[in-house]
Structures are given as C-alpha cells and as structure tokens.
Amino acid sequence: xxxEPWQGAARTVLLAASVAGLFPxxxxxxxxxxxxHLLVQMPLLAVCGGYWVCRSTGLKRWLERFxxxxxxxxxxxxxxxxxxxxxxxxxxxxxEPSVRLLKIVTVPVCVGAALTWSWLRLGPIGRGVMLLxxxxxxxxLGWVYLISPVQLCSNYxxxxxxxxxxxxxxxxxxxxxxxALWAVFGPFRKSHRTELE
Amino acid sequence: xxxxxxxxxxxxxxxxxxxLVTALLWQRTAGFSAFTYETWRRVDVAREPxxxxxxxxxxxxxxxxxxxxxxxxTLLVGFIYTSCPSVCVALGSRYQQLQRTLQADPSSDVHLLxxxxxxxxxxxxxxxxxxxxxAGRQSSWTVARPADEQVLDDMIRETGLRxxxxxxxxxxxxxxxxWIRNGELLRISDWRDPELEKMITDGS
Numbered sequence: 480x481x482x483e484p485w486q487g488a489a490r491t492v493l494l495a496a497s498v499a500g501l502f503p504x505x506x507x508x509x510x511x512x513x514x515x516h517l518l519v520q521m522p523l524l525a526v527c528g529g530y531w532v533c534r535s536t537g538l539k540r541w542l543e544r545f546x547x548x549x550x551x552x553x554x555x556x557x558x559x560x561x562x563x564x565x566x567x568x569x570x571x572x573x574x575e576p577s578v579r580l581l582k583i584v585t586v587p588v589c590v591g592a593a594l595t596w597s598w599l600r601l602g603p604i605g606r607g608v609m610l611l612x613x614x615x616x617x618x619x620l621g622w623v624y625l626i627s628p629v630q631l632c633s634n635y636x637x638x639x640x641x642x643x644x645x646x647x648x649x650x651x652x653x654x655x656x657x658x659a660l661w662a663v664f665g666p667f668r669k670s671h672r673t674e675l676e
Numbered sequence: 677x678x679x680x681x682x683x684x685x686x687x688x689x690x691x692x693x694x695x696l697v698t699a700l701l702w703q704r705t706a707g708f709s710a711f712t713y714e715t716w717r718r719v720d721v722a723r724e725p726x727x728x729x730x731x732x733x734x735x736x737x738x739x740x741x742x743x744x745x746x747x748x749x750t751l752l753v754g755f756i757y758t759s760c761p762s763v764c765v766a767l768g769s770r771y772q773q774l775q776r777t778l779q780a781d782p783s784s785d786v787h788l789l790x791x792x793x794x795x796x797x798x799x800x801x802x803x804x805x806x807x808x809x810x811a812g813r814q815s816s817w818t819v820a821r822p823a824d825e826q827v828l829d830d831m832i833r834e835t836g837l838r839x840x841x842x843x844x845x846x847x848x849x850x851x852x853x854x855w856i857r858n859g860e861l862l863r864i865s866d867w868r869d870p871e872l873e874k875m876i877t878d879g880s
Contacts, residue, residue, distance in 0.1 A: 548682065551689040558697030568704060570713040570838075633713045633838035636848050 493527045500583050510573045513635040513643040528591025542596050549600025556593030564620055566631040573634045614651050621647030714850055717836045718864040726861040728834045732827050733820035736804035740823060750786045753854040755837060757794035758806040763851045768810035770867050771817060777873045778816045786876045792821040793839050793849055795828060835861060
C-alpha cells in the first residue's frame with residue numbers, strides 16, 4: 480500500500496512531537512501548565528497511537544488475530560486512561576523521568592491505539608456507550624478540577640487547575656452538542672418519510 | 677436466545693488485561709489510598725521511613741545549627757517562607773497552638789522547626805519577625821533557613837517536597853508537617869490534623 484506523501488509527513492510530525500516530549504525543553508513546554516499537559520500533550524500522544532492503528536495493516540492483522548472483538552483493547556484503553564487521569568500520575572510525569580518515559584511510550588499504545596481499535600470493532604451501541612463514557616469522564620474530571628478548593632497536583636497552581644477544569648467542561652459541552660446535532664440531522668435520518676398509519 | 681458469544685480466549689484476555697491494569701493502578705495509588713502526590717508522600721513515608729542528611733541551618737539568631745543538634749528529640753518540621761500570604765500564616769498559627777500544648781507538657785520531647793524555602797529573602801531578622809508575629813517562643817520553636825542552596829536542594833530531594841514559583845513572586849509548596857527523629861523522616865502529617873496535639877503529648 481503506497482501511502483500518500485502527506486500521510487507520511489503527518490505521521491512523522493506526530494511521532495516527532497510525541498518523542499520530543501522526552502527532551503527537557505519540549506517537556507517543559509508540554510508540562511509547564513496543566514492545560515498543555517492534559518489537553519494538548521495527552522491527546523496528541525493518543526492521536527499518535529490511533530493514527531498508527533488506522534494506517535498500519537500489519538498492526539491491524541495482529542490485532543485481528545489476538546483481539547478480534549476489540550473488548551480486550553477496550554479494557555486496556557479505559558483502564559490506562561483512568562491511570563493517566565489521576566493527579567498523582569500527572570504530577571510524577573513532570574519530575575520523574577521514568578514516569579515521563581512511561582507516559583510517552585504507553586499513552587499512544589495503550590490508550591490511543593487500544594481505544595481506536597475497540598472503536599473500529601464495536602457496533603453502534605458499543606460506540607454510543609464509549610461516547611457517553613467519554614463525556615462522563617470529561618464532565619466529572621472537569622467538575623472536580625473546577626470546584627476543588629485544594630490544589631490537587633503539587634506541580635500546578637490552583638488557578639491553572641480551575642482553568643483546566645472549565646476547559647474540560649467546555650470540551651464535553653461542545654462535543655456533546657456537536658454529536659447530538661450529528662445524530663439528529665446526520666446520516667441516521669430516514670431517507671423516506673413513512674406515512675402515518 | 678442470545679447472539680452474544682465470546683471466545684474463551686477473549687474472556688481470558690479481558691480478565692488478564694483487567695487484572696494487569698488494576699494491579700498497576702493499585703501500585704501507583706498505594707492500594708487505592710493515594711490519588712494525589714501529597715497523600716502518596718504520606719503513605720510512602722509511613723510504609724518506610726526515609727533517611728535525611730544532617731541539614732545545616734541558620735536560625736533566627738544568625739547561628740549555624742545542624743539537624744543533629746536535636747538528636748534524641750522529635751522534630752516537627754514545616755516549610756515556610758516569611759512573605760507567604762496564605763498557608764504559611766496558617767502554619768504559623770498552628771505552630772503557635774502546638775507550642776501552647778508543648779508548654780503545658782514539659783515532658784514532651786517534641787521541638788518545632790520552621791524552615792524557610794526562600795533563603796535569599798528570609799534573613800535571620802525576617803525569620804525572627806515571623807515567629808514574633810505568631811507569638812512564638814524561642815525555647816521550643818526554631819525558625820531557620822538552609823545555610824546554602826545545596827542544603828535547600830537536599831531538603832527538597834530527601835523529603836519529596838514540591839516547591840513551584842507562583843505568579844506573585846512567591847512559591848506554592850507542600851504544607852505538610854514532617855516528623856524527623858535522629859536523621860529519619862518518620863511520618864508526614866496534615867497540619868490541620870486534630871490528632872497532632874495528642875501525638876505531641878504521647879511522644880508520637
């Protein structure tokens with residue numbers, strides 16, 4: 480399969496941005512604020528893994544063999560997502576090099592790739608559950624960060640934490656409205672109106 | 677009748693994956709008890725006391741003292757900086773209360789120690805002023821700053837303290853209290869803990 484040049488470029492950029500997170504100046508940029516860490520770097524790493532699953536036939540063949548249903552990937556992906564939402568993991572990743580390495584290596588594979596694979600394998604109901612759970616996570620986490628009177632991460636100030644919380648809630652709201660619009664006006668509409676009996 | 681089938685291999689895979697992720701979560705949160713770094717420090721020290729080196733400090737009188745000066749006494753160490761508008765004021769009031777408890781119980785071998793994390797600005801005069809502001813007495817409450825940058829780095833590394841600059845030219849820092857005896861960090865407590873008085877009089 481001949482990849483188009485832009486795909487190669489996109490892959491290179493994604494991979495470079497993810498690996499660069501290991502080097503102190505880039506790490507300082509990504510981890511300097513909670514917003515960048517949680518809302519830019521983490522999604523970037525996850526997208527990197529998701530992109531890999533979508534593009535690699537070899538990986539798909541391997542997953543097809545070991546996890547045809549996508550359930551194992553779902554368990555790994557959601558469990559590992561919870562792991563990286565804990566304030567302690569976020570904190571340790573900013574000053575423990577081993578935890579930072581763990582983040583850079585495992586978030587693309589065990590969150591991004593795993594959740595993408597299970598999404599590809601699940602039917603409409605499974606996907607609906609995944610979407611609902613994603614909103615619930617964004618909402619819960621955003622709410623906790625917004626209203627918590629204590630600083631939850633030792634490395635991030637409380638105003639950064641609150642701003643992260645409101646951004647998470649905004650992300651939940653915007654994606655919920657977007658997907659609701661898509662579900663109502665999108666391809667699920669009946670193409671022919673049936674007459675009332 | 678159900679159409680839902682799952683191969684035995686998938687079921688085993690789910691159980692193994694779930695078990696592995698749960699084990700990793702268990703390990704990171706010290707058995708689902710610590711979800712923030714600050715609580716994790718407390719659990720970690722409670723499990724295994726951490727050695728601390730013999731910090732060189734300068735007290736509010738300008739004298740150099742080492743941690744070993746208080747050998748065979750239990751130190752209750754809090755980290756502060758005197759220009760801090762929020763938590764260090766609360767810590768000062770708490771120490772004032774604790775000092776009252778100590779005065780009421782002369783048999784206690786606990787000594788209060790506030791150490792500045794801002795040694796550049798906190799001169800001995802500033803430190804003395806901080807204690808005076810909280811009506812503290814020199815007898816059982818020492819306010820000091822690390823003698824040099826190296827000592828500050830050692831303190832932060834050995835206790836796992838987190839100190840980050842805030843936007844107001846100060847610091848955001850861990851406000852826990854550290855129980856140190858004979859060069860060992862034995863326990864980390866919340867300064868709000870109502871049990872502190874009891875721990876002081878019981879000789880912790």
